[in-house]
Amino acid sequence: MNQKLNYSLRELAELAGVSKSTASRVISGNGYASPDVRERVLQAADQLRYKPSAVARAMVAKRTYNIGVIVFRDKLPIVSHTLYGRIIDEILMAAEALGYSIFLKTDREMSLRSTDYMLEQRVDGLILISRLQKNVIDYVKKFNIPYLMVNGSTEDPDVVHLVSNDEAGGERAAEHLAADGHRKFFVIAGPGEHRSHSLRLKGFCQRLESLGISSSQGQVTIVKSLDSSFESGHELMEQHFNTLREAQYTAIFCTNDMLALGAMKVILDRGMKVPEEAVVMGYDNTELSSMVHPSLSTVSVDAAGIGRDAVSILDHLIRGEENIPRLTEYESHVLVRQSTTREEK
Amino acid sequence: MNQKLNYSLRELAELAGVSKSTASRVISGNGYASPDVRERVLQAADQLRYKPSAVARAMVAKRTYNIGVIVFRDKLPIVSHTLYGRIIDEILMAAEALGYSIFLKTDREMSLRSTDYMLEQRVDGLILISRLQKNVIDYVKKFNIPYLMVNGSTEDPDVVHLVSNDEAGGERAAEHLAADGHRKFFVIAGPGEHRSHSLRLKGFCQRLESLGISSSQGQVTIVKSLDSSFESGHELMEQHFNTLREAQYTAIFCTNDMLALGAMKVILDRGMKVPEEAVVMGYDNTELSSMVHPSLSTVSVDAAGIGRDAVSILDHLIRGEENIPRLTEYESHVLVRQSTTREEK
DNA sequence: CTGAAAGCGCTTACAG
DNA sequence: CTGAAAGCGCTTACAG
Numbered sequence: 001m002n003q004k005l006n007y008s009l010r011e012l013a014e015l016a017g018v019s020k021s022t023a024s025r026v027i028s029g030n031g032y033a034s035p036d037v038r039e040r041v042l043q044a045a046d047q048l049r050y051k052p053s054a055v056a057r058a059m060v061a062k063r064t065y066n067i068g069v070i071v072f073r074d075k076l077p078i079v080s081h082t083l084y085g086r087i088i089d090e091i092l093m094a095a096e097a098l099g100y101s102i103f104l105k106t107d108r109e110m111s112l113r114s115t116d117y118m119l120e121q122r123v124d125g126l127i128l129i130s131r132l133q134k135n136v137i138d139y140v141k142k143f144n145i146p147y148l149m150v151n152g153s154t155e156d157p158d159v160v161h162l163v164s165n166d167e168a169g170g171e172r173a174a175e176h177l178a179a180d181g182h183r184k185f186f187v188i189a190g191p192g193e194h195r196s197h198s199l200r201l202k203g204f205c206q207r208l209e210s211l212g213i214s215s216s217q218g219q220v221t222i223v224k225s226l227d228s229s230f231e232s233g234h235e236l237m238e239q240h241f242n243t244l245r246e247a248q249y250t251a252i253f254c255t256n257d258m259l260a261l262g263a264m265k266v267i268l269d270r271g272m273k274v275p276e277e278a279v280v281m282g283y284d285n286t287e288l289s290s291m292v293h294p295s296l297s298t299v300s301v302d303a304a305g306i307g308r309d310a311v312s313i314l315d316h317l318i319r320g321e322e323n324i325p326r327l328t329e330y331e332s333h334v335l336v337r338q339s340t341t342r343e344e345k
Numbered sequence: 346m347n348q349k350l351n352y353s354l355r356e357l358a359e360l361a362g363v364s365k366s367t368a369s370r371v372i373s374g375n376g377y378a379s380p381d382v383r384e385r386v387l388q389a390a391d392q393l394r395y396k397p398s399a400v401a402r403a404m405v406a407k408r409t410y411n412i413g414v415i416v417f418r419d420k421l422p423i424v425s426h427t428l429y430g431r432i433i434d435e436i437l438m439a440a441e442a443l444g445y446s447i448f449l450k451t452d453r454e455m456s457l458r459s460t461d462y463m464l465e466q467r468v469d470g471l472i473l474i475s476r477l478q479k480n481v482i483d484y485v486k487k488f489n490i491p492y493l494m495v496n497g498s499t500e501d502p503d504v505v506h507l508v509s510n511d512e513a514g515g516e517r518a519a520e521h522l523a524a525d526g527h528r529k530f531f532v533i534a535g536p537g538e539h540r541s542h543s544l545r546l547k548g549f550c551q552r553l554e555s556l557g558i559s560s561s562q563g564q565v566t567i568v569k570s571l572d573s574s575f576e577s578g579h580e581l582m583e584q585h586f587n588t589l590r591e592a593q594y595t596a597i598f599c600t601n602d603m604l605a606l607g608a609m610k611v612i613l614d615r616g617m618k619v620p621e622e623a624v625v626m627g628y629d630n631t632e633l634s635s636m637v638h639p640s641l642s643t644v645s646v647d648a649a650g651i652g653r654d655a656v657s658i659l660d661h662l663i664r665g666e667e668n669i670p671r672l673t674e675y676e677s678h679v680l681v682r683q684s685t686t687r688e689e690k
Numbered sequence: 691c692t693g694a695a696a697g698c699g700c701t702t703a704c705a706g
Numbered sequence: 707c708t709g710a711a712a713g714c715g716c717t718t719a720c721a722g
């Protein structure tokens with residue numbers, strides 16, 4: 001049997017034969033009620049399948065226990081993004097555990113609209129993911145709403161943000177490859193505006209330099225990519241494949257796994273052997289990287305830690321706690337897999 | 346300069362020197378206001394950065410313009426799931442276009458909790474994704490809330506659901522492989538409780554049978570997997586690799602890409618050539634399938650169509666329209682890629 | 691231990 | 707064209 005969608009507290013109270021106040025007390029669990037009365041109310045609630053309105057509650061509590069998550073990206077994939085998707089999964093679980101729920105929005109125009117929307121929804125706090133424009137941060141700051149940034153690019157010391165230590169990760173990638181004896185590097189670098197890509201590249205080059213390997217000597221060639229997709233990695237490698245082969249680059253580093261997979265596909269399709277003739281390394285440790293053949297060496301990103309902490313730090317912010325770290329960095333480490341493992345070292 | 350978080354309509358009205366009713370009319374755009382008054386209110390709103398409370402509005406409108414999306418899965422990945430993630434991306438975009446926002450929950454215990462939660466949030470409608478238990482459906486049905494199921498398993502003719510035509514897809518996969526001359530098939534089938542997996546398997550076997558290829562003759566071996574992950578595909582193939590090679594199976598079909606990628610990885614790692622010595626085929630057309638080497642032949646699933654329609658059909662349901670199709674099926678087609686393409690046909 | 695009243699921030703008839 | 711009043715569904719002091 002279907003029923004009226006939602007009963008109100010008043011109806012509940014009437015059925016139980018008590019006042020609204022009393023009904024409220026037993027339903028919300030705040031305040032006293034005699035066992036007898038309590039029983040009657042509970043029974044009536046059961047009968048009506050009474051569901052207290054979170055909307056009305058939010059109205060009086062002046063808070064919603066909802067967290068707004070906005071992903072700033074101009075194209076798909078958004079949620080299904082190999083890295084952000086994992087972070088969002090963790091956010092979802094951590095939020096659940098702390099009693100929050102998630103309002104999810106994507107903002108493809110990198111505009112203020114989605115922020116306004118979240119503000120109107122009266123979310124308790126905001127998690128801003130990916131590269132958002134500076135004006136968004138300035139805007140959010142004007143409101144007194146708790147918020148933090150994940151994997152964004154800001155130098156603003158006031159902003160609470162969680163990031164991977166991408167520079168150190170880049171350095172480690174360089175070390176790994178140099179230690180294996182490589183001296184000629186071909187690098188595909190994702191968009192410079194992205195904090196991660198630029199820092200990974202920076203760390204990588206710096207470390208090589210400190211090992212005496214430099215681009216000025218023609219030992220390192222850097223190709224810039226306009227985005228960080230498989231397609232771009234694929235296309236750039238097609239363009240540069242002959243150079244790569246002729247100039248005998250033996251190591252390829254890309255600032256993320258997608259670019260690396262795109263590049264590696266071309267190399268394999270053209271019959272060159274990985275890792276025998278050229279080794280390939282990515283960054284992010286996306287699910288895919290371990291599934292391909294040869295499996296892709298990469299640098300890990302602590303998506304689980306970032307997602308979990310994003311929620312818990314935001315929770316602290318919401319509770320108005322003091323001494324919240326402005327910057328939290330996550331360590332990355334090199335994952336050596338088939339694509340950089342040569343038997344005959 | 347920071348400011349008080351949220352001003353109310355009353356404060357707005359005071360600043361503008363009008364009544365709440367009037368302020369409401371200009372802010373909401375419902376009702377008349379003289380240009381002069383209108384101007385004053387708008388200016389005050391600007392000054393205060395007034396954001397109308399969606400909570401209060403929902404209270405009086407008795408609707409929220411929010412849609413609840415619940416993904417029923419017992420383990421990660423959820424949002425980052427290669428197929429569901431894509432569907433959710435589309436849901437997000439379609440919702441935006443129709444003026445809805447998304448409340449996203451995962452329900453790992455396949456319980457009623459998340460449903461209760463959405464009901465309390467007073468969402469306008471519900472999208473239930475993946476394998477939910479029958480009791481969840483029965484429960485939701487009791488409330489008069491618009492809802493639909495995506496990729497779930499139900500025979501219930503009352504339930505509005507969107508599914509891929511998995512049986513036809515399985516048939517087409519069989520046709521493709523048989524047409525290439527294969528006569529010995531090794532199949533890894535995902536969990537039978539999942540509608541998709543069981544139908545894909547069914548369609549595949551039926552079509553083979555109708556082509557005179559049957560398991561009773563030892564031409565088709567089916568191995569069941571407890572889940573649909575890369576890891577399981579990998580493990581099962583490791584277990585059966587010798588059989589596969591000795592009995593000279595030439596075609597491997599898996600009921601999704603993940604299983605197929607796991608299986609293919611083992612085959613390649615053991616030095617067997619794909620497609621020369623064995624062809625491999627998956628299902629879902631996940632992003633990964635085109636990125637590996639050799640690229641994986643697969644069967645497409647119209648994630649974009651499913652996601653888009655989920656929102657628009659739910660919108661129709663919410664508006665109380667008539668004649669909503671109970672079942673919407675999406676066609677799948679075979680994508681032939683390197684893993685099943687033999688030069689010397 | 692229980693109930694009447696006020697209030698959260700809006701909108702919507704209804705007067706004027 | 708504008709304002710006073712009632713009401714959406716709750717909770718929270720405050721009386722009793």
